[in-house]
Amino acid sequence: MHTNIQAVGLESNEPLALLLQEDEYRLCALEADLIVLGPLARNRVARLRQLRYRKGRRTPFAILPAESFAHGMVNVPYITYGLAESAHVRASSVSERFLIVHTPLGELTIELRSAWSVEDCLAAVALGLALRLDPDTIACRLAASPDLALAA
Numbered sequence: 001m002h003t004n005i006q007a008v009g010l011e012s013n014e015p016l017a018l019l020l021q022e023d024e025y026r027l028c029a030l031e032a033d034l035i036v037l038g039p040l041a042r043n044r045v046a047r048l049r050q051l052r053y054r055k056g057r058r059t060p061f062a063i064l065p066a067e068s069f070a071h072g073m074v075n076v077p078y079i080t081y082g083l084a085e086s087a088h089v090r091a092s093s094v095s096e097r098f099l100i101v102h103t104p105l106g107e108l109t110i111e112l113r114s115a116w117s118v119e120d121c122l123a124a125v126a127l128g129l130a131l132r133l134d135p136d137t138i139a140c141r142l143a144a145s146p147d148l149a150l151a152a
Contacts, residue, residue, distance in 0.1 A: 003131070006032035009041025011117045015124035019133075019141050034130060036063040036123050039082075063126045065119065066090070079130055081122040089126040091118055101125050108139045 005020065007013050016036065059077065066080035066087035081089040092107065093100040099121050101108045110121050121142070128138035 003034060004032050005034045005036065005127070007036040007038070007123075009038030010036065010120050010123055011038070011040070012115050012120050014113075015116055015120050015142060016127060018144055019124045019128050019138065021141055021144070033059075034061045034063070034127070036127055037065065038123060039065045039068065039119055061130050063123055063130060065123075079126045081126040082119065087122075089122050089129065091122060094118055103129060103135065105129070105135050108135050110139060110142050 005016070007016055010016070062074050062076055062078040064074070064078055064080050066082035066084040079089060080087045083091055089101060089103050091099055092102040097112055099110045099112050099118060101110060101122060103125060108125060110125070112118070112121065124142060125138055128135075128141075133141075
């Protein structure tokens with residue numbers, strides 16, 4: 001069974017594409033099982049309402065920026081990310097090259113690439129947790145070199 005993932009409002013989808021190297025996951029615009037909302041997303045509430053429980057499909061899930069999260073706006077399971085102390089996935093240290101990410105499962109160190117924002121990396125880590133990937137797998141996939149198809 002494929003998991004359809006919709007990403008809206010991120011500066012770059014490259015970290016998500018690196019994380020989703022498996023065939024069972026795919027980025028799509030329609031019929032999403034899981035939605036990743038970035039800080040630039042518009043119409044957040046309307047997009048979240050698109051997530052519905054459907055027979056024979058994965059349980060819907062949302063990845064949301066903690067800074068724009070309001071309790072009660074989501075009626076599906078969710079993970080928040082961002083710089084706020086209340087975020088499930090948050091940056092505990094940021095340097096020019098590395099990002100240390102605090103998660104409920106421990107800390108990860110991610111090497112930042114020039115095209116990636118901190119929020120894009122945090123969203124990718126939160127997506128990995130939502131997909132039940134272990135932290136080592138998340139860190140390894142985000143450290144992988146992108147192939148030409150992803151860079152194009």
